[in-house]
Amino acid sequence: MSAPVPGVKGGIGQPILRKEDARFVRGKGSYIDDFKFPGMLYLDIARSPYAHAKITSIRTDRALKVPGVLAVITGKDLEAAGLAWMPTLMSDKQMVLPTDTVMYQAQEVVAVVADSRYAAADGAAAVEVDYEPLPVVTDPFKAIEPGAPVIRTDRKEPSNHIWHWETGDRAATDRAFATAPVSVAQDLYIPRIHVSSMETCGCIAQMDPVSGRFTLWMTTQAPHAIRTVFALVTGLPEQNIRVISPDIGGGFGGKVPVYPGYVLASVASIKTGRPVKWIEDRSENLQADSFARDYHIHAEVAAERDGTVTALRVKTLADHGYTDAAANPSKFPAGLFHIITGSYPFAKAFVEVDAAYTNKPPGGIAYRCSFRVTEAVYTIERMMDILAHRLRVDPAELRLKNFIPPEAFPYRSALGWTYDSGNYGAALAKAMEIIDYAGLRREQAEKRRKGELMGIGISSFTEIVGAGPSATFDILGIKMFDSAEVRIHPTGKVLARFGTKSQGQGHETTYAQILAEELGIPADDIRVEEGDTDTAPYGLGTYASRSTPTAGAAAAVAARKIREKGRRIAAHLLEVSPDDVEWKDFAFRVKGVPTKSKTMQEVAFAAYTNHPAGVEAGLEAVDYYDPPNMTYPFGSYICVVDIDTETGQVKVRRFVAVDDCGTIINPMIVDGQIHGGLTMGFAPALLEEIQYDENGNVHGGSFMDYLVPTAVETPNWETAKTVTPSPHHPLGAKGVGESATVGAPPAIVNAVVDALQPYGVEHIDIPIHPWKVWQILHTKRGPAP
Amino acid sequence: MIPPQFEYYAPSSVDEAVALLRRFDGEAKVLAGGHSLIPLMKLRLAEPKALVDINRIPNLAYLREEDGYLWIGATTRTGDLLDSALLRKSYPILTDAAQEIADPLVRNLGTVGGNVCHGDPGNDLPACMLALGAVLSVAGPAGPREIAAAEFYRDTFVTALEPTEILTEVRIPKARSHQGNAYQKIEKRVGDFAIAGAAANLVVDAAGRVETAGIALTGVGPTVVHATAAAAALVGEVPSETHLANAARLAETATDPSGDLRGPVAYKRAMAGVLARRALERALARAKGGS
């Protein structure tokens, strides 16, 4: 007989320490560049100095004479094998290596394979390429003008226009604007930024020429999808391909796409029969890997005179570089940008996006955010402030007046999303209370009288994460479910494997906590594995805050399948009918006689030693979880800034973040995710951008110019929570990793613009460099004396 | 990123180092802290045939006050400036500037000599050397020579130092009573190159009248900017707010910035003025016994 269990060690809601940290603090993590195999070769890449040019000749004889260099690979070599081009995740195509034309600066041109890292670098430096420069197009507006030089001459359409996408009711929205008593409009540019995970990308490809087995150790957030894509592109049989994603030093979306380097290392291994390692350096990472954002947005909001919002109209031009290599669900070329109605009940809305090619590296992937949600949230939260400014009402008041009320959930938005749950007013009220909003407004009024600049900015965002329901969500046709496989060993210890892949989020701990709660087994007894396609069940990987909403749900459902089988074994052990056994308080108990019970561990032992007739031996389950809906985390952030009126420098004095991600699995980890997300929201608001000059030369191509925030300017984040569970997720949980990245930028910009209200400013494009503020202070008419 | 091949020498004396530089006739580079040179080599923007590592030369790292001067050896680490109680008390401009250099890890290797003689207009110490009226000691094939900091900076990465010469030490006139100095800098992010920086040094008499003034600016021209007219305008005055503002305006007009990611020309120029005024205010307060 077992005593009642009051709780389980390491269950849901406990701030337990992370399992993965033991290896990381000892320097014993296994990142891609830490692996070394006998006979391993190294690959380095010679890149284009031009943004657009014809290649007139490639000479590799000097490179091949460098001691240690074994082989070179050019576009012509790949063309012969049908591999010069490869598909992007958006069904466009991109070059592995060019055969005749380069289309962005730092594009891969020749790969050099050598027996050492140093020799490979020497070889790449010795490659000689002659170019004939072509006209460069870097402005997407100019790119789609008639007569612009066409970049992608491989396409049938003689144009740099890639696609047009729209959603919503155009006519009804136009009518609403035509009769609206108040409307505001603004152009917003969200520049190119780069995730810059601290670890760059890389791989080791190993083709075993005898067995035909191809193993690819690779910094990928989605190993299973990569395996399938490799099978389709190379024709290698999928059972012979093994993709292993080892410890990943940060991903944030940048490790979802397939980069040419991965393919080149694979080709080199197939060619040499030896393992080939490719590790990009930081400049390659910043200059050639997928960027994020680059959205030119024109937004309009219509409202009643009392501030009640009625309609939203948005027209956007997306700069995709030379190919559309975004990583969006197939049906949504502009991602989930149409979450743009945000936390407000717009009756009418219309959104259209056009995409253009330019002579820049491809991408349009995330930067710690779910498929263009940052762009959407930035737009709506900026527009709400602009409307508040125009109506001369407090931005908090305007938001509180307009929020979708809690009783309206599930709420169907004008652009077709069904929000699962929310209580927006509660989150904003909490943030206002923590930061003493009223007190801050009084202080601001006082400071304004003295000519000092202080601003308060609010962002009340609604996220959309957890892609996604199979009816609407797929990538290259593969549905966006995710998976868990749970085995309980005879001694009651658990091995669980997932189709996702942690990059620092702490899956080994969080998933163990879900299983602990669902199985009544301490988290310490549960081992979580991910990232090896030979062992883990198929899943779409980790990005867009989807792991807890999908694989986390799969863990709970798999555990419940095990409980269902366990109930029958427990009934056998308790000598009662299965119908008389229930799972309660972390044990199988006889209904009405709760002290008569069996633990999961007892049941597990019996599953291998004493299983009843008619029940299969063993205790394991697999679940492929197809979420019924997305989850919609939300929150309210308030930022306070002080501005140096002489230099234009902005200092974030305080930043309070109230998040609601439903049920919280590990509060310590959730807070860590929010701290990191806030910092990646702060960064593009004030520091980070990648610019191109008119010749397509990149500025911001190393950490000398690309300014990742340090501890000095990063604010001391203050966090708090409200909890509004998701009604459809088995645990009530929503995703959280990206909420803060999405929610933070408008709060910061709103604060700066609020500080500059005496100057009549309604908008400043990010990043808000000191010189932009200074220009306003020196060109706009200041406050009346 | 991998540097190209080179020959490596670690001489044990300055003479030996100079002989090596001479042997390679301009194709060898001096390796001190390496934090400018090694990244340039990794980017293959610099491909010297040989490196002459002067870190193993004894008695090249020191910081002492004697014979009417503050002497700083070339391989003194910039982090050592920050740790010096003497500097904090008598030459706070150098403490200010050291705190602004890159980050603590870089400062553990980066040298005073390297920062002074690299010729990058973004380096912080050249402006301090100009403001303080430092003299730079150089060893070369023709023996040692001295170059006033005011004569040293010619253009971006171009200085009076010959490729076969080594900067061995800097000497700065010993701090006097009623002397105050300060360095002010703004950046987009700590550790980034300056938007602008300003160094100011003032010696006043008992009545508060300026006897000596030095002002120089970082990051607002092809090389460090020596704002001599601004300094001259203060000499003989008991500086009022108006005097300081006027000097700052003169400093501003001495600049010749180029627009880049850190801001357009007008902004950088204006910031040079703002920072010059702030540095002067601080220097004056310190000269009067404040901190």
Add this chain to the structure above:
Amino acid sequence: MATSARPVAPAAAVTTAGAPISRIQVTVNGQPVVAEVEPRTLLVHFLREVLGLTGTHIGCDTSHCGACTVHLDGKPVKSCTVLAVQASGRQVRTVEGLEVDGKLSPVQEAFIEAHGLQCGFCTPGMMMTATALLARNPNPTDAETRDAIRGNLCRCTGYVNIVKAIRLAGQKMQSASSAPGGKP
């Protein structure tokens, strides 16, 4: 721990045929090592590829990120911008040298307890900087801590918990040294 010099063959991974070679002797985590390297061999590659000490990471190549931070004669430096030959005759300590006799250092413990790491990539460098800071100043303020790690970039944590971890480690060290039987 072995104290005799351990000769190490030149490692193919970082040596090019026909290149000039320097012989170096470095003490790494208390253990003397003799090796032949190309002069251009970066200290970080020497540690990672020749000695197999892969806890020291490479994040940026331009001495901006600090993922490669190690101690050189007790001071934290960025080993991607130091030549292995420069370390000859000197003491190098890496993250692998923080744990002594199977006991994590207070900094390592505190990083776990305060959730001072996520992906773990910047963590070794961050801990080496923190260890050096606390050796000089066992009770740093929030601002002093932030300034000390300004040369170590982290993309995951937003620094809040790293600062907490470092200050917690300082407290641990102080209470360990004041506790009876604690280290002096």
